[in-house]
Structures are given as structure tokens and as C-alpha cells.
Amino acid sequence: MPTEHRPRPSEEDEPPLDKDEFAAVYGQNYRPLLGYALWRCHSPDDAADVVAETFAIAWRRADDLPPGDExxxxxxxxxxxxxxxxxxGERRHAIKTAMLRDELAVLPTASSDTPGLRYPAPRRGRQPGEPAPDRTYRRRRAGPAAQAEDDGRLSHRGVQEGRLRKLL
Structure with missing residues (x-):
């Protein structure tokens, strides 16, 4: 069913709604819209999001708002x-969550009957002796200290390799 729209105002015409007029529309319609959204949503937070999005659409499309009670x-x-x-969106989320749950259910889990099965612990940062990801960037940033580390004379925070082996 085609809807009848007011023509867009030209530059010399006034905009369809200024801030004060929109505030009046908001004040008159906020509570009824919130009641409608609360009736249709599962949570008050979702209802508040629906009302906020509805008024954001109304603001963007202010030239399409009909006058009066309409x-x-x-x-x-x-x-x-x-x-x-x-x-x-909720349906898509539920489907994807179920798919992920099913996918994770078939992964092996570490238990007492599978002693050799272990998941590696997540690593943080660089291990001693591991090369830097981008040596040229580090050399430019840090200068001679980074070059010495990359050449193998230093390995971890300025400690010499031999001394570090003794400490470990």
C-alpha cells in the first residue's frame, strides 16, 4: 500500500520539524510507545531500545512524519x-548460539581418563629468545639496543643470553 509523503522542503522553506516541535511529538508519544514496546518485548531494556530506535528513525525521517494525530x-x-x-536479530543470535554450543559439545574435554590431553595455555607477550614480530620497526624505534637484541647479544630485557640460561 503506497503511503503519501509530503514533498521534501526546499532550502528556502522551513524544515518539517524543528527541535522544539520534535520535543513536543516526543513528549506526547513517548509513554504510549513505551507501553506498546513493553507489551511486545521480553524485557524492559529491549523495550527501551525499541522506543529509542523508533524516535531516532522519526528524527531522521522528520519530513515523512504526518501532521496531527496521524x-x-x-x-x-x-x-x-x-x-x-x-x-x-534475537532469532539469528539464538541459532548461532545453538550452533556454537553444538560445535563445542563435540570437542574433546580434558578429564582424568585422558591424562595426555591438555590444551595449551594462552601465551602473553614474547618468550625469551623469540624474535620480534617486526624487527625493522623495532630497530627504528629502539635504535642500538634493539639491534643488539636481534643480533643475539641480548635476549630478554637487556640480560645476556648466558646469564639468562644460568638464571633459568
Missing amino acids: TRLWLYGAARRVLANHRR
Whole structure:
């Protein structure tokens, strides 16, 4: 069903709604829209998000807002579409979560009957003696100290390799 839109204002015309007029539309329609969203959503947080998104759409499309009492009907229509998008997002999230849960369920787990199965611990930073990821960048940034480390004279924070072996 095609909707009838007001023509976009030209530069010399006034915008369809200024901030004060939009604030009046917001004040008149916030509570009814919030009630509608609370009735249709599972949580108050989701309802607040729906109302916020609906008014953001109304602000962006202020030239499409009909005058008078039809404004609230337009806002309800926008809120209905925002709710539909929200439900689609929830469905996608639930499907992807179930897929991930199923995928993780088939992975082996470490237990007492499989003593050799261990997952490597996550590493943080560079291990002693491990080359830097980008030596040319480090040489430019740090100068001679980084060059000495890359040449093997120093390995970890300025400690000589032989001394580091004795400490470990």
C-alpha cells in the first residue's frame, strides 16, 4: 500500500520539524510507545531500545512524519518494524548460539581418563629468545639496543643470553 509523503522542503522553506516541535511529538508519544514496546518485548531494556530506535528513525525521517494525530500511528508502524528487526536479530543470535554450543559439545574435554590431553595455555607477550614480530620497526624505534637484541647479544630485557640460561 503506497503511503503519501509530503514533498521534501526546499532550502528556502522551513524544515518539517524543528527541535522544539520534535520535543513536543516526543513528549506526547513517548509513554504510549513505551507501553506498546513493553507489551511486545521480553524485557524492559529491549523495550527501551525499541522506543529509542523508533524516535531516532522519526528524527531522521522528520519530513515523512504526518501532521496531527496521524503522527502516533506512523510511530506505531515504525515501532512495529523495529520490533520485527529486533526479533529477527534475537532469532539469528539464538541459532548461532545453538550452533556454537553444538560445535563445542563435540570437542574433546580434558578429564582424568585422558591424562595426555591438555590444551595449551594462552601465551602473553614474547618468550625469551623469540624474535620480534617486526624487527625493522623495532630497530627504528629502539635504535642500538634493539639491534643488539636481534643480533643475539641480548635476549630478554637487556640480560645476556648466558646469564639468562644460568638464571633459568
